[in-house]
Amino acid sequence: MTLHRKYDNYISETESLKSRFTSRIGDAIGWSNLVGGFIFGLYMLLDSQKTSFLEYPVPFGMIILGLLSLWVSKQQGSDKVRPHVYLLNYMLFPLILLYFIEDAATTIWSLTFLYLLMAMALQSRRMLLYSFVSSMVGLSILMMTAPKQLTVLLGIEDHIIRMILFSIAGIIGLIAVYSVKDKEKLLYHYIHKAEETAYLDPFLKIPNRFDFNLYVDHELKESQLLLWKLELNQFQSVYDVLGHQRTDELLLMVKQRLERKMADGTYLAKGEGSTFLGATPNFEADELDSNLKEILRYLTAPYDLFGHDYQLNFNIGAALSGPDGDSSDELMRHAQFALDQAKLDGINQIVFSSDKLKSSTMNQVQISEALYQANLDSEFHVVYQPQIELKTNQIIGVEALIRWNHPQMGMISPGIFIEIAEKNGFIVPLGKWILEKACWEVQMLSDSIGRPLKLAVNVSFIQIRQDGFVEEVLQILKKIGFQPDRLEIELTERSLFENRPEDLAKIDALRAKGIRIAIDDFGTGYSSFGILAKVQVDKIKVPRDFIENVDSNQNSQRIVTTIASMADRFQLTCLAEGIERLEESNFLHQLICQEVQGYYYAKPAVINQVEKWLAMPRETIISTIAASRNESVAE
Incomplete structure (x- = not known):
């Protein structure tokens, strides 16, 4: 072998x-x-x-x-x-x-x-x-x-x-x-x-990815191959909880289960982190999916480790020689694309590489290249969605959202290019540009209307991990004259939970300067309460997932009520986002929820439109915007 x-x-x-x-x-x-x-x-x-x-x-x-x-x-x-x-x-x-x-x-x-x-x-x-x-x-x-x-x-x-x-x-x-x-x-x-040092995993005593690539290239000369990549979900959180030694023991148990259930003749190797690699020569096409499903079922059974049961989740991406390539590099690349899609689909998912997936991947590659070639000032612009205080029904701040109008591809959804920017590192210069642009425009608007307006900006965990991140934020605020207590940095649960202690210290340093910290999409992660124990925050945002039909869905009502009550106990501001119907808004008025935002109140708009809204009488501003919410507004 x-x-x-x-x-x-x-x-x-x-x-x-x-x-x-x-x-x-x-x-x-x-x-x-x-x-x-x-x-x-x-x-x-x-x-x-x-x-x-x-x-x-x-x-x-x-x-x-x-x-x-x-x-x-x-x-x-x-x-x-x-x-x-x-x-x-x-x-x-x-x-x-x-x-x-x-x-x-x-x-x-x-x-x-x-x-x-x-x-x-x-x-x-x-x-x-x-x-x-x-x-x-x-x-x-x-x-x-x-x-x-x-x-x-x-x-x-x-x-x-x-x-x-x-x-x-x-x-x-x-x-x-x-x-x-x-x-x-x-x-x-x-x-x-x-x-042995170069080609074997020192603890699991199975080949590593370098050996695996050699094996695949060798076998492709004589056989067809099914190549799959299996990854343990939320590995960093598992590592944080168990520590190095116990995590190794857990991975050893995963390896042993794989060896018992994988197809005969499969060559098993250890990839990076929590990834396992498999290559099955001369496979039976009609048994591919069933074998991988059997592997997943076996792997997701509880693990008894040091007297405790641990439930793990996995995803698998697979590629076939021929349709997906004739070299280890091509097959590994397409298996990774399939694995990425499997992770997007949820937990314990199996995805095979396909023409549609390849087309989507090529589109991502095209967008990735276009990001680095883009002119920030001419192709990107910032829009703002008002944040309303329920008690006064007034606009107290805005959330900055980025839009990209590419010269050839047209408008590209932030849901697509932000994730790509995080992968290729472009989020660092883009995030800095957004912060500086938004602070400058909101400061000009505040000076124009004669009252300070708060600004919420989304920040990626990739940005936080950059050396000098805190100093960069403070320097931008100082240059523009933007008061730190008017800036709110929004972070996802994932970015908070997966950050290292030194990165969490940066967040504490920002709070020490008066900058507010908000948790976006609170309750959708795997350890929402654990977040509050790790880092001090000022606001939690309830996502659209829980707000949709909250007036009629009892489960959603219980979740939103619990989150709002918890925020009150922790003395945190609670903001519900994604409100699109009057009934949803009326239900939130009954809770201890201080702030709201959503299409029901106002769609994201350019800074000039926000200025027009703020120039309206304060008593009628929200009703006026809501009445015209179906009109054409810049996005």
Whole structure:
């Protein structure tokens, strides 16, 4: 299962290199035996008086062995056979030495070193042993059968010294071969350790995303793949509650459940954070959805950890090779798009990549690029929705909302481009521009009407995490002359809950300067009451989800009443937004809800229109706006 890894590729390439080298050695041995055999045979024919009948098979054997060596060197997968064929050369050595013993005994003995060098070149301990044995046999024959006059000339000591020298050379060769082999084993060991570090998750002991990408690219050459990404929802909150060690234990339990339920042959890996990756080769198309649904059902069952039950939620995004791409990069990208859509659809959702999703994704990419190319002053403008105090029925402030009119794409919904801006980081310069523009326009309006108007501005958690965020806000207020206590920064529950302690400290620093903090869409998150324990706020905003048909929906009435009562107990201002009907407005008058906003009172409008509204008599301003709410108003 690890043929895709670099370590195995290294071993494969090393073995391939050895195979090619062994093949070349075989070619050299083969041609040497062929040429040597023909020359040896020709020499025997020319010196037939000296040659006995029993010696003729020697050159013939060399030729046969040469042809065999050449044939074996060309065969694929014969790496284990080649050394055995090459070893046959050592059997011929004593016979060759014996033939030349009378005429070339003083030089032919050096042939032993050629065999020794060949064994060392091939790093073969077996060939080294054969070389030593055959050479010692040959040298012994030389010592015992050499002509007497040669023996007298050289002395018996010379032959012994030759054997000693060759023995020393053999020992050195053996040490060298063993040393190379040991170093190679050590190299493989450390490469394997490095591979484990690079390609395995240290705690879960399963492949990581780098290994997963290699596996996918390797398998795509031979198989169709279903690639899926599974992510644990609200991982940061789980981590905050459980801590590092217990979160790891929980992820281990998730891994074990996945291994029990995923389809046979699925390659499981750990992605970033709480993401798991899976690749199933040669899948059954009609079983795709059912298998992933079974995984979700199994994963969402309670987890017993340290005596407590934990309920987890997941989402899955899946992509298929072929329609969604033919590389790990393409499949991972489309699986991520599907996962993003699954998270938008809710919890425990499975989404497969589709042409519609790809089209939507391409549109997001186009918008993302257009954001960075946009001219803020000419393409963007701020509109304002009045916020009404129920007790006096007067406009006490406005909420700034951004609008984007692209030259080619036209009006683009904030619900689309704000999320994209948060993903690509453009929300930082855009948010600064909105704050500065809104503060300047509302300050000019306040000066014009002769009374201070409050301003609410939405701020992303991405902005809060920027270094110098607090200083930047205060600098803008100082430059424009906007009083801090007139500014209200709206944050979502998600941005408050997922922020780090140092980011929450920034919010406290803003409050310390008089800036008010409001929680937008209160009650829609996963820990609304937990928010109030983490950070001090001044206002909570009840979303349209609870206000819609609140006059007739008893569940909505209970929720809104509870939130309003809780705000009163915490001494917080309660604002209900999204009021679109008279009946909804009348119901809110009965509660402890200080402020409202919505289309029933006024649609978002440019600053000039807001100025016209504020110029009306205070007693009739709201009724006048409400009466004309169906008229064409800039959005």
